[in-house]
Amino acid sequence: MRVCVVRHSTAVDPYEASSDETRWLTAAGRERARQVAALLGERLQPTHVFTSPLVRAVQTSEILATALGHAGHVQAAPALGPEGGTTAQALGVLDDLPRNARVLLVSHEPRVRILAGQLTGLDRIPSFRTGAVCAVDWRDPEGRFAFWIDPTSLKVVETLDDVFG
Numbered sequence: 001m002r003v004c005v006v007r008h009s010t011a012v013d014p015y016e017a018s019s020d021e022t023r024w025l026t027a028a029g030r031e032r033a034r035q036v037a038a039l040l041g042e043r044l045q046p047t048h049v050f051t052s053p054l055v056r057a058v059q060t061s062e063i064l065a066t067a068l069g070h071a072g073h074v075q076a077a078p079a080l081g082p083e084g085g086t087t088a089q090a091l092g093v094l095d096d097l098p099r100n101a102r103v104l105l106v107s108h109e110p111r112v113r114i115l116a117g118q119l120t121g122l123d124r125i126p127s128f129r130t131g132a133v134c135a136v137d138w139r140d141p142e143g144r145f146a147f148w149i150d151p152t153s154l155k156v157v158e159t160l161d162d163v164f165g
Helices: 027-041 055-067 087-094 111-120 160-164
Strands: 002-007 048-051 074-076 102-107 133-139 142-150 155-157
Touching: 002 055, 002 111, 027 055, 027 142, 048 055, 055 074, 055 102, 087 102, 087 111, 102 111, 111 133, 111 142, 142 160
Parallel strands: 002 102, 048 074, 048 102
Antiparallel strands: 002 133, 133 142, 142 155
16 A cells, blocks of 8 residues: 655645634645645555645645546545544554555644654654655555655655655
């Protein structure tokens, strides 16, 4: 199973929204999500898309799903939210998926870093910039880092050493 852990794209400042839950993507954040999707599309056609229920994550997942030609639903998973529960609960969305599934998990920092660490078994995962993607080839209970998409340089990085820079 290939799992791509994605941090939502750039959202408006907290003072512009009535609450953290309702923060939406900026125009630049929407464009960045489309640019990341263009890079991701060369490597992944998702069969499943799960997202935090917060607006900025839902918007990011919808942009990615549309750009990647995902015909299924974007499924909100409360456990992917910033206060949604344990790592095991967040990764529970993978439990009943087929081994050949290709999955997007859209969430928030620091949860994305924790999820990527759990899936890869690595102790050290870099911070995710908004829009960053960490792809993992995962077979429960082990995974292997596959690639990273840096949303700032819009480059696909094949080794974690290069991610750490």
